[in-house]
Amino acid sequence: MVPLSLTKSGEKVVVRSICGTGHLAKTLGQLGIIIGIELTIIQKAKESVIVRIGESRYALGAGAASMVLVEPL
Amino acid sequence: MKEIHILLAGNPNVGKTTLFNSLCGVHQHTGNYPGVTVEIKTGKRQMNDHSIIVSDLPGTYSLSAFTPDEQVARDALLTSGPDAVVQIIDATNIERNLFLTTQLMEIGLPMIIALNMCDLAEEQGITIDADCLEKNLKIPVVRIVARKGEGIEELIKTIIQVSTHKTPAVHRAIEYPHSVTSHISEIGNYLSAHASLLGSLSPYYAAIRLMEGDEHLEKMLHEKGLTIPFIDTSDSAERDGIAEDILLARYKTSEEITTCSVKCTMGRVMPGDLIDQVLTHRLFGIPIFLSCMWFAFQLTFSASNPFLVGIEYIFGYFTDRMNGVDMDPFVRSFLSDGVIGGVGSVLVFVPSIFVLFLLLSILEDTGYLARAAFVMDRLMHSVGLHGRSFIPFLIGFGCNVPAIMATRTLQSRADRIITIITIPFMSCTARLPVYVLFAGVFFGAAAGNVIFFLYVLGIAVAILSALIFRRLVFRDEPSPFIMELPPYRKPSGFAAAVHMWFKGREYLKRAGLIIFGGVIVVWVLATLPAGVEYGSADSLAGIIGQVFQPVFAPLGFNWQLVVGLIFGFIAKEVVVGSLGTLYGGEEMLESSLAADPTLHPVIALAYMVFVLLYLPCVAALGVIRQEMSNWKWTGIAIGWGILVAYVFAFIILHVGSLVIGA
Numbered sequence: 001m002v003p004l005s006l007t008k009s010g011e012k013v014v015v016r017s018i019c020g021t022g023h024l025a026k027t028l029g030q031l032g033i034i035i036g037i038e039l040t041i042i043q044k045a046k047e048s049v050i051v052r053i054g055e056s057r058y059a060l061g062a063g064a065a066s067m068v069l070v071e072p073l
Numbered sequence: 074m075k076e077i078h079i080l081l082a083g084n085p086n087v088g089k090t091t092l093f094n095s096l097c098g099v100h101q102h103t104g105n106y107p108g109v110t111v112e113i114k115t116g117k118r119q120m121n122d123h124s125i126i127v128s129d130l131p132g133t134y135s136l137s138a139f140t141p142d143e144q145v146a147r148d149a150l151l152t153s154g155p156d157a158v159v160q161i162i163d164a165t166n167i168e169r170n171l172f173l174t175t176q177l178m179e180i181g182l183p184m185i186i187a188l189n190m191c192d193l194a195e196e197q198g199i200t201i202d203a204d205c206l207e208k209n210l211k212i213p214v215v216r217i218v219a220r221k222g223e224g225i226e227e228l229i230k231t232i233i234q235v236s237t238h239k240t241p242a243v244h245r246a247i248e249y250p251h252s253v254t255s256h257i258s259e260i261g262n263y264l265s266a267h268a269s270l271l272g273s274l275s276p277y278y279a280a281i282r283l284m285e286g287d288e289h290l291e292k293m294l295h296e297k298g299l300t301i302p303f304i305d306t307s308d309s310a311e312r313d314g315i316a317e318d319i320l321l322a323r324y325k326t327s328e329e330i331t332t333c334s335v336k337c338t339m340g341r342v343m344p345g346d347l348i349d350q351v352l353t354h355r356l357f358g359i360p361i362f363l364s365c366m367w368f369a370f371q372l373t374f375s376a377s378n379p380f381l382v383g384i385e386y387i388f389g390y391f392t393d394r395m396n397g398v399d400m401d402p403f404v405r406s407f408l409s410d411g412v413i414g415g416v417g418s419v420l421v422f423v424p425s426i427f428v429l430f431l432l433l434s435i436l437e438d439t440g441y442l443a444r445a446a447f448v449m450d451r452l453m454h455s456v457g458l459h460g461r462s463f464i465p466f467l468i469g470f471g472c473n474v475p476a477i478m479a480t481r482t483l484q485s486r487a488d489r490i491i492t493i494i495t496i497p498f499m500s501c502t503a504r505l506p507v508y509v510l511f512a513g514v515f516f517g518a519a520a521g522n523v524i525f526f527l528y529v530l531g532i533a534v535a536i537l538s539a540l541i542f543r544r545l546v547f548r549d550e551p552s553p554f555i556m557e558l559p560p561y562r563k564p565s566g567f568a569a570a571v572h573m574w575f576k577g578r579e580y581l582k583r584a585g586l587i588i589f590g591g592v593i594v595v596w597v598l599a600t601l602p603a604g605v606e607y608g609s610a611d612s613l614a615g616i617i618g619q620v621f622q623p624v625f626a627p628l629g630f631n632w633q634l635v636v637g638l639i640f641g642f643i644a645k646e647v648v649v650g651s652l653g654t655l656y657g658g659e660e661m662l663e664s665s666l667a668a669d670p671t672l673h674p675v676i677a678l679a680y681m682v683f684v685l686l687y688l689p690c691v692a693a694l695g696v697i698r699q700e701m702s703n704w705k706w707t708g709i710a711i712g713w714g715i716l717v718a719y720v721f722a723f724i725i726l727h728v729g730s731l732v733i734g735a
Contacts, residue, residue, distance in 0.1 A: 009350070023139050023484060024553055025313075026286065029320045030135040031557065032169060042346050045355040048450060050558065055166040057349065059447040061460055061554025 004039075005047040005065035013070035014038050020067055031058055033068060077125045077236045080149055082177060083161035084170055085132030086440075086559035088189045091568055092161050092219040093129040096229070113149060123233050128155070131481070134557075136176045136282075138289060141489075141700075142481040147289075150180060154273060156236035157183040159228070161219075164194035164201060165560070167335055171327035174210065178244035179278050183235045186214045187228055192221075198337055205334040211244045220565050245330075249322045253315060256303050257281060263302050270297055284315050345561050349444065358448035365441070369432045373425050380424035407596065412589075426502045427577040429471050434572040438564040442467070443556060450554045456536045457543025459483055460554040462492040466535070469499030470528075473693040477700055485552040491542045493697055494710045495535040497689040498717075500528050503645040507684045510649055514666045515677040523678065527685050534686060534717055591643035595636070595651040614655060628683065628722045629676040631669070638683070644690045675729035679722040686718035 001016050015037050018025050032053050033039075043050040047062035060068070081096075083089045097116025114129040130149055131142035138147040150158065160177055162170040167188075177184060186206070194201060207214045213231050217224030249257065260280035264271060270293075271279050282290055283304050294301060304312070352361060395408060436442050442464055450460025461483055469476035476496050483489045500508075508527055512520035543551070598614035605611045610619065610632065617639065618632030625635050633655045641648035649662075656665040666672060688711060689697065698707045 024555075026137060026316070027139065027484070027555055029317070030137060030172070031555065032172070032324070034320065034324065040346075042349050043353045045353060045358065045448075046451060048447065048554070050349055050353060050447065052346065054168065055560070056169050057345065057558040057560075059353075059443070059450070059460075059554065059556045059558055061450050061454065063550070063553030064555045067553070 001069045001071050003066045004041075004049055004051070004060065004068040004070055005062055007041050007044065007049065007070065007072075009041050009044040011041045012038060012073045013041065014073055015068060016071050017069040018067060019069065024064065024067065028064070028068065032056065033058070038073065039070065075123050075237070077123055077157070077233065078153075078155045079125060079127055079157045079159055079232055079236065080153070080155045081127055081129045081159050081161065082146065082150065082173070083130075083132060084134055084163070084173055085557065087132070087161050087163040087170065088219045089129060089132055089161050090572075091565075092187060092189065092217070092225075093127060094568075094571055095219055095222045095225055096125075096127055113145065118229065120229050120233065125229065125232060128153075133173065135173060137285065138287065140482055140484050144289070145481075150177070150182070151274060152272060155182060157185060157232060159185045159187055159232065161187045161189050164188045164191045164216075165197055165199060167201065167206075168327050168331040171330055172323055174212075175247055175323040175326050178210065178212065179247070179281060181242060181244075181275060181278065183238065183242040184212045184244065185228070185231050185235055186210070186212050187219075187224075188214055188216045189219050191216045191224075192218050200336045202334045202336070206330065209245060209330045209334060220568065245326075247322050247326045250318055253284070253318050253322065256284060256315060259302050260284070260304065267294075267297075267299060270294065270299075281319065284312070285319055286312075286316055348561060349558070352441070352444045353447050358444075359452075362445050362448050365436070365445075369429075369436070372432060373429045376424075376428045384424070403600075406600065412592075423577070423581065425505065426471070427573055429502060430577055431569055431573040433468065433471055434569045435564045438562060438569060440559040440561045443558045446556060447554075447558070454551055454554070457539045457551060458491060458495070459485070459488040459551040461556060462488065462495075465492055465496055466499050469496045469501060471502055473497055473499065473501050473689055474696050477693060477696045480700060483552075487543075487547040487549060488551055490701065490706055491539050491547065493700055493706075494542060494713060495538050497693060497697075497710070497714055498531045498535040498538065498686060500531045500685055501645070503690065504684055506646050506649040507641075508681055510652070510662070510666075511677045511681050514663050515672075515674040523681070527681055530682065530721075531685055534721070538713065538717070591640050591647040592650040592654060595640055595647070595654045599654055614651075627726075628679055628719070629726050630680060630683075631671040633669075634680055638687070641684065642688050642691060644692070645684060648684055675726055675733060678729060679726040682725050683718045683722040686721060687715055689714065 004013070007013055015033060015035055017035065018028060018033070028034075033051075037053060039051040039053055041049055042052050042057060047065055048060065049065045050057055050059050052058075081089055081093055093114065093116060096118050098118075113131075116127050116129070118125045118127065128149060130146040133143045133146045136143070136147050136150065138144040149155075158177055158180070160170075160174055162174070174186070188201065188203065188206075191201070201216075203214045203216060213235060215224055215228045215231050217228055219225075257277055257280045260283060261277035264276035264279050268276055274282075274290075279290060283294075283301060291301070291304065300306075303315075352358065354361075392409060395405065445467075446460050446463045449463045453460050453463055462480070464482075465476045465479040467476075468479055473496055476499065477493055480489045480492045480496075483492060505524075508524045509520075512523040516523045543549075595614060598617065599612045601613050609615055614636050615632060618636040621639065622630070622632045622635050625638070630638070633652060636655060637648040637652045640651045652666070653662050656662045656669075688694070694707070694711070697710055698704070701707050701710070
């Protein structure tokens, strides 16, 4: 398991855990970034990422990206 | 005539505003929503015997109300008692949008789903079985293409039908696991005994909201002295677990509904991925963004040029005609000095403003702005700002008022306060007339560079202020950046033009009322007391200017400039308008300024810098007060601006004087 901030562009990963609670974790949940969901890494700029879930794309800054723990598919 | 109140809800970027415009056309206005002083657009549509009043809610992903704009949507849905809710759904991304549907249906209001962008969905090979969707949700579904106005009639008919239906709305229920349902009945049963506190909320719905973490509702019930079962008796890990179960149940429902009603006939292509990889590239992202901005500003000024020439020609024509007419000198002075001199010098900037708004809305419609926010996030983060603050900043170059309102999408209060304090340093279009005038008169061929310098200085001061407030006052990190990147779309010329018209019309109204009013006041002050030479040191304006002039003496400003600053508070364009009045009319203004022995280029630069940084205009100040929701931070924002303006103007005057040896 690695944080999303350490993945590579083009990788497909699956979310295994969301660290932390509170508004940020809830916001991630409302956007559909939940345990078990598959993400495609579209872009990686330093520790910020753009991910795609189905038809939706989300940008996550370094702080948010480090909260999402994923496993490569 | 029966009135029907409907609320328009939906995720961001699904075409809500476009639908609103095609529903209500130009019969819309912004009004204050009762309870919160936040604006919701409302409009009206007549059909047969019904008058439909549409309120456009801010776009939201959920009703959790973490940000001020979500709170507005939540409050309108839960407390305003609408006759029906129309949720607009992006047909190309149904599953994602259904998450909000699962929250909306539980409120228990009559609903209609407007399935937007059906044409795009078809192009992408998505077939949607609307009947199946309708049966599964127990909500009528209407296919529309808001951009082309297709399906709008049908939608209105459905709205009337649904909202005049007498039986209460029953939608599909979400299948929660037993862990959740047992708590729903426990909390719901308890709340049933206190139903009067809940207003129009049903006790069981309130129970779900409490478990999902509606802090507002929880606080309200605690204030009434209630001890809520489960909520107040369990630890946070247990509560988070239940909140997660609810979330997953919502996703499961959305997925089930999508699976049975949406079929994809072709392999989906994702052309957006490649564009994203280029536009948000680690190295190219920022240069691409800067070139976009450079083009936008270049285009703003060159595209508006022909209109400028036209407007100046018309004013010149009126001045000439007036000279040939015999009239009272007092009336003549009012018309030529007050109306043409003051308003005319401001009106010439209207075309640039329209073009700037047009370009900004095109950039927004294509989806690029969200990418730009991502590209800028790291930079913004390093100076203590949130990546999302970037969009308000960009809007701020057009007008600070909508920019300050746009900070509502920020979650953390510290992020909002810092952004609001720094937005006024973004040089809005109202300040441009001042630069054009002074840079043109005192810097000749270098005028363009001087204006560019001012924009950059504004940004630099904003960064400096953000650093200072983040490091010294808030001492925390900006909250993490999470943002949806909307799909790339071809901008619709029509939609952009409508958008430009509404924004530009606001500006014109201001030019017509506030600026005109301000200029008239200056003209009156420059004329009175009777008998004095117009605009001289003996006039009221002269006296006022001279009273305050000593304050600005260290900055080298003469009393005319001081009068300009005082009235510039009404709107920054009035600086030019009042100088136009005081220096003998629009046509004379440039030559009189150049000939004034008390002025030289360094003072002119210090003055432009002061105008850039000092007070925001009255309108912006009102919005700052509204969004800060207290006077303390409003006062700090004002005081900070004046302090920074004074210090910078002082430094520029003295360093500049040393450099040129004056």
